Amino acid sequence: MTRENLLVDPLLTIDTPDGGQRQVSLPGLFAAMERGEVFAFPKLRPHQDHPWHAFLCQLAALALRDSHLPQARPGHPETWLGQHDEEGWRVLLRTLTSDFRDDEPWRLVVEDPAKPAFMQPPVEGSALAKQKPEDFWATPDDMDVLETAKRHGIKNALIDPGSLEHWVYALVSVQTQAPFGGSGHQASSRQNGAYGARSGVGIRLSQRVDMCWARDTRILLDHPDHWAACGIDYDFRHGLALVWLVPWNGETSLAPTRLHPWYIEISRLTRLKRTPAGLLHATYITASSTRVEAKETHGNVGDPWVPILKETTPKSYNSVPRYHKVCEVLFDDEKYVPSLMQMPAKIDGTGPMTVCFRFLSRGQSKTEGYHERHVPFGHAQSRFLGARKNLALEMSRSMIELASRVEQALYLAALKRMQAGRPVPDAKQPETSRWANRIRRDMDDEVNEHFFPRLWDCLERHEDGATLVDSVRPWLDWLASCARTRFALAGQSLPSSCTLGMFAQAQAEILLERKLSGIFNPQPLRRNAHGK
Template identity: 35%
Template sequence: MTLRYSLLEETLIGARLADGTRIRLTLPDLFVLLAEDRIRDFPALRPHQRHPWHAFLVQLAAMALHEAGQTEPLADEAAWKAALLALTPDDPDGAAWCLIAPPERPALMQAPVPEKTLTAWKNRLLAPDELDMLVTSKNHDLKAARMRHCEPEDWLFALISLQTQEGFLGAGNYGISRMNGGFASRPALGVVPLGGWGRRWARDVRRLLDCRAEIVQDMELCEQGGIGLVWLRPWNGTDSLAFAALDPFYIEICRRIRLLESTDGVSALATGSKAPRIDAKSRNGVTGDPWMPVEMAAGKALTITGKGFDYKLSSELLFGQKFLSPIAQALIEEDGQQGILILARGVTRGQGKTEGYHERGIPISPKVRGFMIQKKTDGLAKIAEERVSDIGKMRGLLWTALATLFENGAPKDTFGDSAKDKANLFSKPFEQYEDARFFGGPLGLNEEIESEQPGNMRLRWYLDMAERAQSILTDAFDSGPRSGEQRYRARAAAMSRLHGGLRSDKTLPTLAHYYKTQKDSKETPYVQL
């Protein structure tokens, strides 16, 4: 078997430049263009593969620069090629950077096979999406094995996705070290400054290099001589690498996979293992991952649920005290003044299933940026907590009014399951809208913080929520009781429940005071109730 599809020699990676031009690149070429911030995106990259690809490029570049004794991106393709080959001194011909190599030798993201043969490997995968980490349910989520007409880069992205973010999937299929348990996930949070892929890439490479000693000390990893490219080490499926033997920027693999080529094209062979590749179960995913938040009290990496990065979790991750922020999330002066996002990404995993890919970009306003750089976020946390609570109060009031409608105007303590289910269904869009605008939307948190009159901004938000709650309740009238007497009673009781709650000091005192003032002064309310 000969070496095929070298990332160092062949233009396998498809990219689109800032001006829209599509080109194909070697890996060293790509690093040069990333350093110049000329890459817009990668057209073949699937959404759930975005973070694994970004992390791979950042960790690899940081490792190469550290070994070369450099702190800034290298100048040209030849220098990058030499730096990458220096990471694989036992394979000077570049086998470790090829997608296909003899089984006894390393191939990209594929460990050498000590047996030197694949005859016992029976699990053949014919398409990249069959290899990738997504679990689909009876072809309902995404059609399986549909990428039959594919390019080598599709296998590249699938390999990196599988080997760096997959979890446990039955006996012999162990997951990565950088997650809290086999059924967890590898979510990622990081700053995205204004610019393209390259601006963020260069920024994160610099953060890794600046924080290398910190990661080494905190994680007790190797400052020098550690295992960085885990796929270089032979693996028979029975042994595990000690966590302490790793480089702080290590790029791992979790499965025994080898790519092959025949007259039918590229395919993959897979086999199980009797142990995880890295012995890190006791670490609960706390590995120094530059993008992974850590739950401090429990000493474990973040695992996201099917809700993804909703406004409650996101506000806690940005401003709260529960999680230790990863180094990629920490704002620095070089990130600039405008156009900054905190980007959150992750796939929710479960037992034999996935519960969705989640991605959220959280805009950071100038004042918020200033507080975060100064690490003075207690005030931001307080405002965010109040807003989370206020959304809950308004949604609870709307839910009660809706359940009253669907229960024909009956008292709260008599609501049946049917009325509760309908109330859940009809009140869900209210919370979804508030979730979407929580940070940067109209009347969102950023506007309140930037405002010279934050109290007035908060009141406008309350009034807007009240108006939307009433609109949702009114729209639900058509799904309530239809007979004349029941319809009148149910609608009147539901609206009365909503009005009374809005004017109660126990719900939102500021809003209640506003309505009282308007009534006393006989002025027309902002919201006509």
């Protein structure tokens, strides 16, 4: 008999804190995480990390929503959800799918298309007629959400189709964070637009996945009404939670009001099947509508890991986590509604923590990169997520403004170095402008890398009594040093006439120093977060 039932068969590989490795079932995974025995998932691909984490948290919260929870104590994750053995979790998960006695919703392969399989909805008869023999994915990574090309470091169709564990991860990934993949391949409801991304922003108290899972699951259970702000009238008591349980013909959508706020969605009409040779592959049927009717929400569906941009029409956070965007999400409550999981909770205690940003950048039929950023908050910095957030916003805005001005000075100096015959640098000259922009981007990458440690230093100086201007002085010194270093490196590589080289270098250096001098002796910086 094939080992394809997640409730019974040990399909999932875990790394243990002692350096070991073993395979567990899905209930066995939950039991091991409650005991603190799961350090990582070694076969999980980086872009699958957040969808898998969110799936496990949502599923555990749904299973435990009617359970009596213990008193949670900070620093004691074993008290956050209680202690259940593998059989206890198996019973809880089967309760969610009590209409299916043979565990069909937890099996990877179910031959009868009228019944669900794991993350695969029953297919209504009208949709079966649209099935084409050539419509299938041969491997888990071929089915997954990454759009690759020859020049990409990651290639598709490389994972063994016999790896059941990789099919599990690929199913969760494509069903819960899918972009619009062309005609008939619909997108997830938890993102802003067809080519948006389901971002993940939340606090991590440890690198261990078991502690992260226990924290976020407990916070979900402690905040059953967190979703109310999104304006959707979910059905918390009787709403559909596991969307793959109900049939779909690819032409109808579910209204959000029919769903539980912690719903685990599906985006694609796909089924795993075995070939005559016994190999797995995933067949698919194109769909003319999304499974969840959420286009008008722009991703504002109450996802506990997604910050919401405050605009006339609120939208889910959809940006690469560069330093300036991260500061807006962390500190600017007038611009973003923070995600539930990025806000400190009682169970976090007062120790160090990290705010983690995960974002899969996409465009039309392309993947532009996976971005993961960890912003550490030590014991002294944690107050900047709470009572002292406005000071952090004011300081970060001043630092970002200074960085922008120094980068612009470097850009103009680089142009001057390349345009020796012009009295004033011309930014519209395409070839030289591209070179100068590359130098500016290189400096901004360095700023991006060093921004937050230096933000904490500036805030500490201000907390010790320094004025805002004096607090940012070390930052400005560092920016100037960085600009001079970048300019010197550029001078060794930028094209320029040999006869004009020394003259161009001298004129560019004079321009750079003049611009930096103007920044070093600025008009008074903002005194508060509103620039007043």
